[in-house]
Amino acid sequence: MGRLPRRRRPECETTGVLVGVVSDTHGHLDPRLLDVLAGVEAILHAGDVGSLAVLEGLASIAPVHAVRGNNDAPLGGLGLPERLDVELEGLRVHVVHELASARPQPGTKVVVFGHSHRQLCEWRDGRLYLNPGAAGRRGFHALQTAALLRVEAGIPAVEPLVLGPRLRM
Numbered sequence: 001m002g003r004l005p006r007r008r009r010p011e012c013e014t015t016g017v018l019v020g021v022v023s024d025t026h027g028h029l030d031p032r033l034l035d036v037l038a039g040v041e042a043i044l045h046a047g048d049v050g051s052l053a054v055l056e057g058l059a060s061i062a063p064v065h066a067v068r069g070n071n072d073a074p075l076g077g078l079g080l081p082e083r084l085d086v087e088l089e090g091l092r093v094h095v096v097h098e099l100a101s102a103r104p105q106p107g108t109k110v111v112v113f114g115h116s117h118r119q120l121c122e123w124r125d126g127r128l129y130l131n132p133g134a135a136g137r138r139g140f141h142a143l144q145t146a147a148l149l150r151v152e153a154g155i156p157a158v159e160p161l162v163l164g165p166r167l168r169m
Contacts, residue, residue: 016152017041017089020062023097023114024134026050026071029057032163033135033146037061040148044086046114047097049078050136069097069114090154099129110149110156117141121158128156137167 020037027050034057037043043058047069055078058064068080083103084095094104099113110128117140119133133145144163149156 016150019044019088019149019151020058021112021130021132021147021149022046022058022135023112023132024048024069024117024136024139025054026134026136026138027054028136028138028167029054030135030137030144030163030167032144034061036146036148036161036163042086042088044093044095044112044149046095046112046132047080048072048114048136049080050138051075052078065095067095067097088149089151091151091156099131109154112149119145119147119160121147121160128158130158132160135163139166141166 018040020040020043023046026048040062042062043064045064045066047067048071049066055064065084065086066080067084068077072078086093092108093110094108095112096102098115102111104111112130114131117134120131122129132147134141135144135146144166146161148159
């Protein structure tokens with residue numbers, strides 16, 4: 001399980017870690033996404049990345065931890081794993097593209113997933129399930145979305161984000 005690196009913050013800011021959560025970019029890195037992720041300490045991408053350029057663009061903001069999605073398969077999976085476990089401020093997070101493929105380990109408190117292009121943030125049996133929706137242009141969704149995950153003292157708090165109407169291709 002990888003630990004996310006910490007970036008220095010001014011003393012007046014809150015403690016904990018702020019993480020951007022995205023999925024289903026499908027090769028499109030929306031400037032609105034870059035704006036809302038400014039200042040995060042890490043980014044979790046729940047698959048259907050669509051290109052290495054998306055990963056590189058996100059990495060210009062913060063370290064990226066990503067999994068492959070079903071649409072990344074024709075691209076050789078972009079060298080990404082199917083599942084990923086990370087630790088944030090003592091909180092275990094499991095990242096996967098399709099929820100049916102999730103295999104969270106005991107002690108995992110958050111499962112991040114994508115694929116449906118629908119935002120979801122709900123607790124089930126003591127575990128938080130978070131789908132940031134779709135940040136890309138491909139799909140049936142009307143709005144492009146993402147999320148912020150703040151973890152402080154092992155406790156997660158989610159802020160769903162709406163980037164705006166889905167941009168036409």
